[in-house]
Amino acid sequence: MxxxxxxxxxxxxxxxxxxxxxxxxxxxxxxxxxxxxxxxxxxxxxxxxxxxxxxxxxxxxxxxxxxxxxxxxxxxxxxxxxxxxxxxxxxxxxxxxxxxxxxxxxxxxxxxxxxxxxxxxxxxxxxxxxxxxxxxxxGHATGAWRESAPTSEPSASNRYAHLFDQTGGLVDLEGESDGTADGEIHSAAERKGHKPDDGGAIPPLSGNLGDR
Known part of the structure; x- marks a missing residue:
């Protein structure tokens, strides 16, 4: 609670x-x-x-x-x-x-x-x-940070969720999943013969957003 x-x-x-x-x-x-x-x-x-x-x-x-x-x-x-x-x-x-x-x-x-x-x-x-x-x-701010910070973490209401969970909380955390997006939709056996589609690859997380 x-x-x-x-x-x-x-x-x-x-x-x-x-x-x-x-x-x-x-x-x-x-x-x-x-x-x-x-x-x-x-x-x-x-x-x-x-x-x-x-x-x-x-x-x-x-x-x-x-x-x-x-x-x-x-x-x-x-x-x-x-x-x-x-x-x-x-x-x-x-x-x-x-x-x-x-x-x-x-x-x-x-x-x-x-x-x-x-x-x-x-x-x-x-x-x-x-x-x-x-x-x-x-009368004025002591400083400013004007950059946007897109959500790169789970929302506050579900901040302990799995990073790649697209199943509404039903992601397999203890089974065969290797913790990647590909691992959530393919079993370990399927991944051995599965070649990822480069066009659908997840881009890397962004780097430094700059100085505050």
Whole structure:
């Protein structure tokens, strides 16, 4: 069972300004209470250290989707299991509505979902208010990242799915599959005599997206 929180706020800056500031992940401790540090490991990987419900947590997260001026979505890959997304929409008059969704999974029997939901919801509301005060006081973003990051990882709602799963969760993870796209549609015996069609080959994952 997971703890899902949804919060919204309107900030008195244009969409581009609000979005640009949110891409500066290492600045999060300046307005997010409980966040000790966020370290940019690569273009789409982040290392977090934060205090949640009085307990120091750490995790690594991947940005699974990033669309300029519209949406940023991330999901943990190691450590505390959580995911989130923030969406930006024009509220008129050079104002922006931020819609924040957080999903944090309790660890074991120590954390109760109800108690954790209350803590995360209260913290999310506080952080959005702090973000509003920060960006409206600054009047401009401290930096910007304007590149799109297409989804190269499973979505946050199914982030533990198999990379090549095209079967709605019925992929064979324990049987003959070798973990490749070809392996999901052909048995081991069939693959020995099967010559892949170059025209349908899966292109390699993209490289460096650039500097933030």
């Amino acid at each position: 997971s703890s899902k929180v949804e919060k919204r706020i309107v900030v008195d800056v244009p969409v581009g300004t609000a979005y640009n500031q949110w891409t500066q992940f290492e600045d999060f401790p300046r307005f997010m209470g409980g966040v000790e540090s966020v370290t940019q490991l690569s273009d789409n990987r982040l290392k977090w250290v934060a205090h949640i419900a009085g307990v120091r947590r750490h995790w690594e997260a991947t940005i699974v989707e990033q669309i300029p001026d519209r949406r940023i979505e991330w999901a943990s890959t190691e450590g505390a299991r959580n995911s989130g997304a923030v969406e930006f929409s024009d509220a008129g008059g050079n104002k922006t509505q931020l819609s924040l969704t957080l999903d944090y999974q309790p660890e074991g029997m120590v954390e109760k979902v109800g108690d954790l939901l209350h803590v995360v919801a209260r913290q999310a509301e506080h952080d959005l208010k702090q973000f509003k005060e920060f960006i409206e006081h600054e």
